[in-house]
Amino acid sequence: MNRFNKMSQGKTNSVVDWLGDIPSSWELIRLRFLCCIGTGSKDTVDNVINGKYPFFVRSDNVEKIDEFTHDEEAVMTAGDGVGVGRVFHYYKGKFAAHQRVYVFTKFNNCKAKFIYYYLKSNLAFEVLKGNAKSTVDSLRRPMLANFLVSLPSFNEQESIIRFLDDKTSEIDSLIAAKKKLIDLLEEQRQAIITEAVTKGLDPNVKMKDSGVEWIGEIPEHWNLLRIKYLGDAILGLTYSPSDVVSKNEGKLVLRSSNIRNGKIDYNDTVYVNCAVPPKLITKEHDILICSRNGSRELIGKCALIDRNSQDQTFGAFTTVFRSEINEFLFYIFQSQLFKSQIGSYLTSTINQLTISKLRNFPVAIPNDLERKKITNFLQKKALEFDSIIKNEKNAIDNLKEYRQSLIYEAVTGKIDVRDYKKEEALS
Structure with missing residues (x-):
């Protein structure tokens, strides 16, 4: 089969605007029937820099803590703040969570990782429904309890998870490489700036000791x-x-x-x-x-x-x-x-x-003339770096958009990945 075949099986109307048609063999089930919905019990001040266990808070950053409150497979999402509908975590093992982080556990008739991908793709649609703002302040438990999940069979969930694990890992690697390139470009930019404002543009200029250890030598006439x-x-x-x-x-x-x-x-x-x-x-x-x-x-x-x-x-x-x-x-x-x-x-x-x-x-x-030459040189270099970095950031945004689209299409049955195999991964 092709990598991204459109779902070939029959469709049924989900009666959910953002969900649209789903495969007729899938069920629509409210989240409360699929897992237990709780919250963490820790506060931000409980984090420990070199703690033993992961501490999931309301951001993408995972903190550390020295004691755990859960030892199980779980999916988590921010309950309030800017992370509502945007921050999601999946973890299996010992961990703790912030008191304003929702923790989904004890999954029934569904795979935890499927729920993770499903919420990551679709929860924001429901959270922001009827809301004029691009963010909301908090996420209420009744909304989560009644959130509709389009659920395929266990085997199909496993296929979707396998497909998304591979594809998102692939995309994440590309994003990481571009972020690394941006960091290297920023370092190179800073190195060029530092060289120009302490040594000037003439590599043959006579130097003198500045008298400041961390500045080192500077041009003799500066x-x-x-x-x-x-x-x-x-x-x-x-x-x-x-x-x-x-x-x-x-x-x-x-x-x-x-x-x-x-x-x-x-x-x-x-x-x-x-x-x-x-x-x-x-x-x-x-x-x-x-x-x-x-x-x-x-x-x-x-x-x-x-x-x-x-x-x-x-x-x-x-x-x-x-x-x-x-x-x-x-x-x-x-x-x-x-x-x-x-x-x-x-x-x-x-x-x-x-x-x-x-x-x-x-x-x-330096003197006025040399100062202007250095400024003009650095302004030109800044434009060059800004252009390259902007292109890389745009590429990252496009990759993130593609990743989100791929997750949505897979977990809502818009594409058929039942026969997906690892070797079909993109190079």
Whole structure:
């Protein structure tokens, strides 16, 4: 048979909009008749970095814990938060789950792995049904209990599981390879930036010791200066929850969540209606820096303010650096040297890059002409890298969409995989 034959057996109308027609030999059964529906009992604070057992929470990341609450085959999904209808786990063995994670166990007349694939493909359709938002806040047990499952025979479930295990593994390997390539490209980009802002573009230039161990040698005619002599570091606006208003009533506050890949991202926006000092109004070429965050890895990430993001303000967990040479300094802030030193500025109790630490950061500065040449060179390189990385990310999105489509077609009987064999896997 062909790898993806359309289901040849008779069809029947499921009377479920998103499910459509299903093979006439399949049954429609509510989830509560197929398994036990419970929840975890642990909280986020219970995780242990090097714990013995997997700890399933409301995200794709699996934490660790030192004690288990289950020792069985289970399927799990997020009960609230952004993971509702999007985060699913399958596991067999000893584990624990967060108290807002639904845990499906003790499967009856069905295979756990089939339920995993079925929910992963279809639960979001039901969760978002009649909801104008692209996400919902929580998942209620009655909705899960009454969720309709189109169920084939045991043998056909096993064929579908075997088919999807092979195909999703194949697709996941392709995605992993592309993600690895993106990481390598990002490393190469940073290496080029670091080389340009510390050594310049002339490989034959005479060098001198910078006097700073982690900077090393710099071109002889460059000057080593503290950032504070080049411009001003400005801490962001402090505002209260009562100051937050709708988009049409206030001024946009740029926060660390708006800094993504060196650019301003507007997917998570907050507006305030309060007094904003003129100094805290963003200007074109300002550098917005994440100076405080719950995640240490995000400290120091930055974006260059452009015409679209000027005339706004910025939040207290961010800092703006303002100078006449920010187009050059922006690349210093994106270099490996800056990122490698961020960790030394943080304490064990708080993840914060203080104004004082930032102002005293040493940088090597060339003359105006050379600085412009380096900036132009790096801008051109950035466009090249951005184009390649964008293409790889688009390819990843397409692979994810294909994977989701394949799961849906298999678990709803749109394609016939009853005779699928391992050797038919794509190369």
